[in-house]
Amino acid sequence: MAKYDFDYFVIGAGSGGVRSARIAANHGARVAIAEERYLGGTCVNVGCVPKKLLSYAAHFAHDFEDAAGFGWTVGDRRHDWARLIANKNTEIERLNGIYRHLLEGAGCTLIEDRATLVDAHTVAVGDDRYTAETILIATGGWPTLPDQPGAREYGITSNEAFFLEEMPEHVVIAGGGYIAVEFAGIFNGLGANVCQLYRGPMFLRGFDDDVRETLAEEMSKAGIDLRFNTIIDRIEKTSDCLLAHLTDGSVIETGAVMFAIGRRPNTAGLGLEDVGVALNRKAAIIVDDRYRTSVPNICALGDVTDRINLTPVAIAEGHALADTLFGGTPRGVEYENVPSAVFSSPPVGSVGLTEAAARAKYGAVDIYRSSFRPMKHTLGGRDERTMMKLIVDRATDRVVGCHMVGLDAPEITQGVAVAMNCGATKAQFDRTIGIHPTAAEELVTMRTKAPEPVGEDA
Numbered sequence: 001m002a003k004y005d006f007d008y009f010v011i012g013a014g015s016g017g018v019r020s021a022r023i024a025a026n027h028g029a030r031v032a033i034a035e036e037r038y039l040g041g042t043c044v045n046v047g048c049v050p051k052k053l054l055s056y057a058a059h060f061a062h063d064f065e066d067a068a069g070f071g072w073t074v075g076d077r078r079h080d081w082a083r084l085i086a087n088k089n090t091e092i093e094r095l096n097g098i099y100r101h102l103l104e105g106a107g108c109t110l111i112e113d114r115a116t117l118v119d120a121h122t123v124a125v126g127d128d129r130y131t132a133e134t135i136l137i138a139t140g141g142w143p144t145l146p147d148q149p150g151a152r153e154y155g156i157t158s159n160e161a162f163f164l165e166e167m168p169e170h171v172v173i174a175g176g177g178y179i180a181v182e183f184a185g186i187f188n189g190l191g192a193n194v195c196q197l198y199r200g201p202m203f204l205r206g207f208d209d210d211v212r213e214t215l216a217e218e219m220s221k222a223g224i225d226l227r228f229n230t231i232i233d234r235i236e237k238t239s240d241c242l243l244a245h246l247t248d249g250s251v252i253e254t255g256a257v258m259f260a261i262g263r264r265p266n267t268a269g270l271g272l273e274d275v276g277v278a279l280n281r282k283a284a285i286i287v288d289d290r291y292r293t294s295v296p297n298i299c300a301l302g303d304v305t306d307r308i309n310l311t312p313v314a315i316a317e318g319h320a321l322a323d324t325l326f327g328g329t330p331r332g333v334e335y336e337n338v339p340s341a342v343f344s345s346p347p348v349g350s351v352g353l354t355e356a357a358a359r360a361k362y363g364a365v366d367i368y369r370s371s372f373r374p375m376k377h378t379l380g381g382r383d384e385r386t387m388m389k390l391i392v393d394r395a396t397d398r399v400v401g402c403h404m405v406g407l408d409a410p411e412i413t414q415g416v417a418v419a420m421n422c423g424a425t426k427a428q429f430d431r432t433i434g435i436h437p438t439a440a441e442e443l444v445t446m447r448t449k450a451p452e453p454v455g456e457d458a
């Protein structure tokens with residue numbers, strides 16, 4: 001008789017939980033996975049996937065406009081938001097089905113309900129109790145709303161933005177992270193008047209300064225009203241609109257106020273504190289390099305640990321943990337050079353260190369920067385530039401950072417991340433033959449170092 005009902009009980013069927021459950025089951029473990037909301041978690045339902053579909057929708061607006069320069073006459077254009085959302089929902093349902101199929105096909109027991117911890121080896125689901133040798137918490141995160149008056153009553157988050165019945169003609173977006181800039185581009189592309197607010201002097205904190213400045217410039221040129229150093233003080237509802245009162249004293253009449261001011265780990269009400277799982281001050285679960293919490297047989301990964309909150313990271317962690325526990329191959333995840341993209345308009349691709357971080361770490365670095373008008377925009381006429389930047393550690397010649405704003409940036413950056421993980425040097429970039437004509441070839445043809453900032457050693 002087995003000591004426990006299951007070898008592995010996973011709470012949360014998002015990106016990390018599903019991968020971990022599936023791989024564990026493939027290794028022969030008896031696995032249960034509980035999910036209270038939707039299969040596939042944030043990424044599939046209210047994150048990466050629907051966001052990218054909406055981003056595609058928004059980009060057609062550019063394509064229609066730019067087509068004229070290539071000889072096309074494009075007739076009347078109208079966008080049907082309801083149809084977009086309905087089609088998006090159908091696609092998401094298809095993906096939910098694929099996730100179900102993957103889990104069931106691997107032999108996992110799927111429990112579609114809320115699970116909470118009773119003790120270190122026991123999970124409660126309604127009136128049922130299940131025991132497991134190892135429990136994984138992969139419950140992800142949830143968007144936050146601020147406490148300002150009116151924010152909770154009238155504000156929305158990305159969760160609701162994906163299901164709006166109508167596209168607002170005017171949107172105020174509060175926040176300066178991934179989600180805020182992505183939605184600013186989506187709503188702007190679909191024809192709304194967009195005002196984006198950020199509390200500091202320049203949004204996308206943590207990204208390379210050239211990326212931040214280039215994107216701010218391009219978004220402004222595209223008609224987005226960017227306002228920095230201000231936030232919403234309160235929201236008031238009138239008979240026909242919302243009034244967003246800002247801390248700088250201005251008032252904006254708008255149809256919707258969307259907050260994208262960060263996400264909170266989903267740790268409340270799970271019984272974590274009762275069984276002794278330690279949380280940090282942001283309520284994220286603290287784990288070691290093998291995803292063990294302060295209760296050794298309870299593990300956690302993905303957004304609920306609030307480290308690198310990206311789907312592919314959660315997937316990699318879930319896979320590594322399952323291999324460690326049930327596959328006889330203990331391993332962690334390599335967190336250096338995690339690439340990421342912001343699906344803004346134009347998009348951003350980024351991997352490795354920012355210039356500031358590279359200077360702090362290595363001292364002497366060489367910067368190669370290029371800014372150009374993409375070929376598509378020569379005939380298309382769009383006033384949008386591409387910026388590319390390589391950061392090289394002068395002592396070793398290794399490329400330690402690559403940052404890009406412009407068409408295809410996310411697609412290009414993935415390949416650069418592989419090269420950087422192989423320790424590629426600038427000389428090896430230079431030896432690589434470009435693909436012509438592409439924007440990507442710029443990365444292997446940049447030869448001129450940017451001048452040193454004033455006050456730096458040459």
Ligand code: NDP
Nearest residue numbers: 175176177178179180199205231260261262263309341342
């Ligand atoms: P982020 O943490 O990226 O950004 C939050 C933004 O809100 C920051 O600009 C922050 O400012 C600002 N902010 C925080 N608190 C307040 C406040 N009280 N009032 C006003 N502004 C505030 O969160 P997001 O919600 O954009 O995204 C969450 C995470 O999801 C990301 O960190 C990312 O890991 C992931 N994600 C990844 C995507 C991708 O890979 N393409 C897409 C979407 C999300 P400050 O910088 O000053 O702290």
